[in-house]
Amino acid sequence: MVPARYRVADRTDESADTVTLTLEPIDRPIPTPGPGQFSMLWAFGVGEAPISLSAIDGTRLGHTVRAVGPVSRALASAPVGATIGVRGPFGRGWCPPGDDAGPAVVVAGGLGLAPLRPLIAALVAARPRRSVRLAIGARRPEDLLHRGDLRRLVDEPGVSVDLTVDVADRGWRGRVGLVTDLLDASTVSGTEPMAYVCGPELMMWFTARRLLDLGLAPERIQVSLERNMHCAIGWCGHCQLGPSFVCLDGPVYDWAEAEPLLAVRGR
Amino acid sequence: MPSTSSPGDDPAPGDRASTIVPASELDRLIQVLRRQGRTVIGPTLGDGAIVNDIVESADELPWGWTDEQAPGRYRVGRLPTSEAFGFANPTQSFKRHLHPPRTVLFAASRDHGGGSAEVPVTIAAAESAPPALALVGVRSCDLAALARLDAALTPRTGSRATRSWGDGAGATPTANVDGGPLRALEPFVVAVSCSRPGQTCFCASMGTGPTPGTGYDLALTELVDGGPHEFLVEAATDAGRAVAAELLGRPAGAVDHGRAAAMADRAAAAMGRRLDPDDPPAAGRHLDHPRWRDVGDRCLACANCTLVCPTCFCGATEDVTGFDGEPDLERTERHLVWDSCFGSSFSALNGNPVRASTADRYRHWLLHKLVTWHDQFGTSGCVGCGRCITWCPVGIDLTEEVAALARPTTGVAS
Numbered sequence: 104m105v106p107a108r109y110r111v112a113d114r115t116d117e118s119a120d121t122v123t124l125t126l127e128p129i130d131r132p133i134p135t136p137g138p139g140q141f142s143m144l145w146a147f148g149v150g151e152a153p154i155s156l157s158a159i160d161g162t163r164l165g166h167t168v169r170a171v172g173p174v175s176r177a178l179a180s181a182p183v184g185a186t187i188g189v190r191g192p193f194g195r196g197w198c199p200p201g202d203d204a205g206p207a208v209v210v211a212g213g214l215g216l217a218p219l220r221p222l223i224a225a226l227v228a229a230r231p232r233r234s235v236r237l238a239i240g241a242r243r244p245e246d247l248l249h250r251g252d253l254r255r256l257v258d259e260p261g262v263s264v265d266l267t268v269d270v271a272d273r274g275w276r277g278r279v280g281l282v283t284d285l286l287d288a289s290t291v292s293g294t295e296p297m298a299y300v301c302g303p304e305l306m307m308w309f310t311a312r313r314l315l316d317l318g319l320a321p322e323r324i325q326v327s328l329e330r331n332m333h334c335a336i337g338w339c340g341h342c343q344l345g346p347s348f349v350c351l352d353g354p355v356y357d358w359a360e361a362e363p364l365l366a367v368r369g370r
Numbered sequence: 371m372p373s374t375s376s377p378g379d380d381p382a383p384g385d386r387a388s389t390i391v392p393a394s395e396l397d398r399l400i401q402v403l404r405r406q407g408r409t410v411i412g413p414t415l416g417d418g419a420i421v422n423d424i425v426e427s428a429d430e431l432p433w434g435w436t437d438e439q440a441p442g443r444y445r446v447g448r449l450p451t452s453e454a455f456g457f458a459n460p461t462q463s464f465k466r467h468l469h470p471p472r473t474v475l476f477a478a479s480r481d482h483g484g485g486s487a488e489v490p491v492t493i494a495a496a497e498s499a500p501p502a503l504a505l506v507g508v509r510s511c512d513l514a515a516l517a518r519l520d521a522a523l524t525p526r527t528g529s530r531a532t533r534s535w536g537d538g539a540g541a542t543p544t545a546n547v548d549g550g551p552l553r554a555l556e557p558f559v560v561a562v563s564c565s566r567p568g569q570t571c572f573c574a575s576m577g578t579g580p581t582p583g584t585g586y587d588l589a590l591t592e593l594v595d596g597g598p599h600e601f602l603v604e605a606a607t608d609a610g611r612a613v614a615a616e617l618l619g620r621p622a623g624a625v626d627h628g629r630a631a632a633m634a635d636r637a638a639a640a641m642g643r644r645l646d647p648d649d650p651p652a653a654g655r656h657l658d659h660p661r662w663r664d665v666g667d668r669c670l671a672c673a674n675c676t677l678v679c680p681t682c683f684c685g686a687t688e689d690v691t692g693f694d695g696e697p698d699l700e701r702t703e704r705h706l707v708w709d710s711c712f713g714s715s716f717s718a719l720n721g722n723p724v725r726a727s728t729a730d731r732y733r734h735w736l737l738h739k740l741v742t743w744h745d746q747f748g749t750s751g752c753v754g755c756g757r758c759i760t761w762c763p764v765g766i767d768l769t770e771e772v773a774a775l776a777r778p779t780t781g782v783a784s
Binding site: 351 | 475488688720729
């Protein structure tokens with residue numbers, strides 16, 4: 104449980120409280136992560152937090168951090184040149200869509216876009232075999248993450264980007280409402296789409312319900328769950344959800360697995 | 371297993387695998403283990419209770435003492451006989467000696483002196499020279515618990531089918547995990563059959579006692595049936611046979627094994643409680659049973675049960691900086707400490723607990739112990755030691771709760 108030392112090589116402010124750190128190894132790099140996996144990031148003297156990979160570029164790692172607690176505040180304020188400890192990669196990531204030519208549907212809510220970002224990069228790279236449909240929601244326009252990515256993706260052939268916010272401002276000319284309102288019969292048209300969903304738990308619950316109503320099989324809906332984690336190796340017990348250790352068995356589950364875990368309040 | 375040697379099996383001449391030694395040989399056993407450089411942990415009288423602690427001679431064993439255990443109640447008392455192991459079980463198992471309440475994971479320091487914007491940070495794994503331990507007087511429940519704790523703390527991957535992008539790219543979930551903490555210790559284990567189970571004991575119904583199963587080097591049976599005060603010593607490993615060979619005794623015969631088997635039968639019949647193996651799965655099916663709210667109202671969420679449980683393994687990590695001795699904000703240590711699922715922050719996500727009520731936490735603890743442990747590790751997480759019953763300040767009895775939860779209700783679920 105000893106972290107590898109990484110250096111903050113770059114910082115990109117995403118919103119008032121959210122930053123994407125690009126980390127490069129000082130000594131040994133961790134094994135190359137896959138989309139949907141996460142790292143434990145350590146801030147000197149403060150602690151560790153599980154943070155998903157928002158970019159994977161060889162040994163350079165992107166982590167998008169929202170400053171909400173002591174550890175994430177320390178990480179989010181780390182200047183370029185600072186040393187961050189990294190353990191990982193941990194967990195089971197997104198399941199590739201397979202060789203069939205069905206579209207990929209990506210539904211993100213708020214910070215949930217971050218763990219989907221390496222997946223979107225992989226899906227876009229796999230075109231034109233498969234179309235990619237993105238439905239992205241945020242609380243306010245200024246909370247939309249990775250806006251540079253989104254601007255580029257809008258112009259990509261075979262990629263559709265639908266955005267919505269809960270609360271608009273004067274400059275917002277897009278949709279206002281829930282991310283589930285972006286999903287309709289056309290979202291899941293074509294051969295057997297695979298859906299990837301990440302966001303607040305309630306958003307994932309209603310998004311999955313919506314996708315089921317639109318005819319998607321539960322095995323073709325993947326969600327990324329979040330629980331308290333201290334060790335990421337199944338020792339600390341914090342992330343247990345029913346029989347599952349989210350750090351080992353998750354964070355990505357298909358809906359057939361996730362629904363019974365989430366259906367009981369306080370489990 | 372000691373009690374399965376059927377009467378009539380005469381041991382071969384010179385067979386040192388099972389020996390009868392007088393009670394006075396216990397001290398020689400402890401000294402032999404100490405001469406091997408081992409720290410001997412065993413039962414002793416401390417703070418008005420029988421506790422597991424360092425013992426340097428057999429004099430420190432609780433000769434002639436027993437315990438009385440009931441829901442929310444523990445007392446020590448005198449026996450008319452001078453048995454060394456005349457009690458049910460010590461207040462704590464050997465968990466704290468193998469999986470200590472606080473472990474240093476690494477130390478780190480940083481140097482602001484260079485004048486550069488980049489502050490060098492040094493990280494050094496904790497130097498660990500695990501102590502060579504000998505555990506003496508390990509009850510069958512605690513022996514089973516050692517194996518279950520070891521399984522829980524052995525590095526492993528997820529139980530789900532391998533199928534994600536994370537697989538096969540060198541990104542195994544245990545990529546930077548060292549060996550399990552218990553594995554590194556490999557204590558010498560002297561188990562002891564139970565002769566006086568407590569009112570809160572139910573190992574017989576859990577299949578973990580009263581005679582030791584596997585995982586010991588030596589097993590003792592204290593023969594206190596009116597005959598001479600002797601010990602049947604059975605060795606299961608080469609290390610155990612080597613230690614047994616140093617004890618002065620005689621080869622055990624069929625009569626001796628018969629005495630031990632009779633004592634085991636009496637102990638099994640004297641268990642104060644039992645857990646029906648069919649009940650836990652039934653309880654796991656009734657997640658909305660009103661009994662959960664009922665027990666949540668009684669439970670104080672004090673965490674005594676998780677602290678005394680020999681298999682509860684949950685921990686928390688914390689950074690410790692500067693406050694022991696000289697304040698030094700340029701040095702920090704990362705510690706792994708015991709934690710309890712009864713704490714409100716245990717399941718906290720963005721500041722709010724997932725398991726908000728005490729009922730949620732009791733349900734999580736009970737179902738983990740008795741149901742989901744099977745999914746995770748292939749065994750029950752409960753070994754029937756009964757400590758969670760004894761040390762619960764309000765006397766919650768998991769065998770009673772499980773029986774109630776297994777009964778379907780006709781009322782409106784909570």
